[in-house]
Amino acid sequence: MPGTDTLVQFIHTPHARLNRPLLRERAVRYLIDTLAVTVAGSTEPAVATLLDNYATLQMNGTPLPWTARTLSTDDACLVFGTASHVLDYDDVSMLAVCHPSAPIVTALNSLAHLKPMSGAELVDAFIVGTEVLIRTGQAMGFRHYELGFHATATLGALGAAACSARVLGLTAAQTRHALSIAASQSAGLRKNFGSMVKSLHVGLAASHGLQAARLAQAGVEGSHEAFMNGGWLHAYSGGETDRWPDDFQPGNPTAIEETGFEQKRFPCCYMTHKIITAALALKTHHGLTLDTIEQIDVQLCKGGTTPLIHPRPTTGLHAKFSAPYTVLAALADGRVNLASFEEGAVMRPEIQARLDDVRVGEDTAPLAHGNDVGKAPATVTVQTRDGHTLSHTVVASPGSPDDPLSDADLAIKWADCLRHTRPDLTPATTHTLFATGLDLDNVADAGRWLRLETP
Structure with a gap:
């Protein structure tokens, strides 16, 4: 044993x-x-x-x-x-x-x-x-x-x-x-x-x-x-x-x-990532705006709403754990990024006024293992003001090996994150540090890289 x-x-x-x-x-x-x-x-x-x-x-x-x-x-x-x-x-x-x-x-x-x-x-x-x-x-x-x-x-x-x-x-x-x-x-x-x-x-x-x-x-x-x-x-x-x-x-x-790990495309709770992806797809395919939408239904797997404990967020931290907010932000802006969780973005009147129009539910079938959450579908359904019903389902976990960040995606995320805090680093230095990371197995002193010091 x-x-x-x-x-x-x-x-x-x-x-x-x-x-x-x-x-x-x-x-x-x-x-x-x-x-x-x-x-x-x-x-x-x-x-x-x-x-x-x-x-x-x-x-x-x-x-x-x-x-x-x-x-x-x-x-x-x-x-x-x-x-x-x-x-x-x-x-x-x-x-x-x-x-x-x-x-x-x-x-x-x-x-x-x-x-x-x-x-x-x-x-x-x-x-x-x-x-x-x-x-x-x-x-x-x-x-x-x-x-x-x-x-x-x-x-x-x-x-x-x-x-x-x-x-x-x-x-x-x-x-x-x-x-x-x-x-x-x-x-x-x-x-x-x-x-x-x-x-x-x-x-x-x-x-x-x-x-x-x-x-x-x-x-x-x-x-x-x-x-x-x-x-x-x-x-x-x-x-x-x-x-x-x-x-x-x-x-x-x-x-x-x-299975690999799921690398995040969006800076918020991972249980929102499939519904964000679904909402972005609906906006892209149908040209939706908040003004054209009457009602939104979000369906997650059993247990999928467990960490989403802030249906009416008033801070950026709360918004990261809010299914209504993240879906509305995706539909309103066509993106979900670091700026989406600044307090000004969260407290926009046009967003706050629509939070109750997002209904969030779970499937009834229980999950046996944590990994089943990653494999389970998530669906966003929109009722438009002109009477149409539009729906999109996402199964592959965003950022997982089934829908991975490419090297280019990761390089963009790396540069964006470093620029956010270290504007003193030139684009060339940022690129060098990224390349050093990819070649870590051949780096003599890992501490230098962790300190963002070039070789």
């Missing part, structure tokens, strides 16, 4: 067994994407609040890629992690209904200062961290999310502990203790969606995972078996499972290879 030893063994998988072309190609794209959205998110109020009023400045401390100030290791995790997730522009894995890359890249940013690493070592640690994060969540199924946990936060602590254990060179015994310590620091509630705390969860998860590895390295010991037999799996699945699945084999294949 698979056990926690299986997880520990995978964390220390030799580089040669992680050196598979598709795995490396996708991993570097996710690293590029995450660094880009982190830099873009660094100007948000939640990040400024932490940086100006909470974080401890430290001479020669951990650097951040948008400021000359350096911080303590833990505070750098909090600030970087919050920035990585505050725009809700970071990637998603529907296998565990989570954002896999943000907490791992956050931990790796601090680790690159504690223990300099090559680009190949960075990619290895990223693969390990995201795989542990996703497979531990997948072991519990969708029930974990239904119970009210923010899976990115709860699973992120374990993934961050895993990548930290690898980078810091922990022994197998120390790695097991690190996972046990991280299991006791695994926390985060969906009730905080639409607030600063949701993005703070990523920073906390990364900090807790890194702390767990450093504590284990220092000699702190946890339970030999913190996951099975009444442990983490039982507690965090609401008693639905108490052991690892019989087919639990992390890395064979990795989640990156099996």
Whole structure:
């Protein structure tokens, strides 16, 4: 029967067994994407609040890629992690209904200062961290999310502990203790969606995972078996499972290879992305405007509305978790981008007046696994004022391998995100940094790239 030893063994998988072309190609794209959205998110109020009023400045401390100030290791995790997730522009894995890359890249940013690493070592640690994060969540199924946990936060602590254990060179015994310590620091509630705390969860998860590895390295010991037999799996699945699945084999294949991650086209909750895509298609094909529309019906899969807790948003953060707003913004503007979630855009009278005209429903058939959400159709139906009914259904998850961001799409997103915060970087420098990211396996010092320093 698979056990926690299986997880520990995978964390220390030799580089040669992680050196598979598709795995490396996708991993570097996710690293590029995450660094880009982190830099873009660094100007948000939640990040400024932490940086100006909470974080401890430290001479020669951990650097951040948008400021000359350096911080303590833990505070750098909090600030970087919050920035990585505050725009809700970071990637998603529907296998565990989570954002896999943000907490791992956050931990790796601090680790690159504690223990300099090559680009190949960075990619290895990223693969390990995201795989542990996703497979531990997948072991519990969708029930974990239904119970009210923010899976990115709860699973992120374990993934961050895993990548930290690898980078810091922990022994197998120390790695097991690190996972046990991280299991006791695994926390985060969906009730905080639409607030600063949701993005703070990523920073906390990364900090807790890194702390767990450093504590284990220092000699702190946890339970030999913190996951099975009444442990983490039982507690965090609401008693639905108490052991690892019989087919639990992390890395064979990795989640990156099996389904890939969904890279976001829009800076908002991923459960809105199919309906945004459907609304944009309706506008493009039929020339719709809000004035020509009488009623809008949105149909999502069972559980699809769970994170969409703000039907009448009044802030940009709330609007990111609003099905009515995102559909109306798409139909009104023909786009959904960073500007769509500025308060002025959200509070437009012509948008606010139509929020109640959007009806949101769910299918009745239950989903067995989190990944079923990614495969389920989403439909937007519009009743026009002249009596026509127009409908569009989207099945492929936007930004997934079924509807991927091209290299050109990713380059545009990278440049847009960096320009948002770092206008001092020339287009040539921005392009060089993007090309360096694609070639991370051949980069000698990954820390320079994470700091947005050219080779």
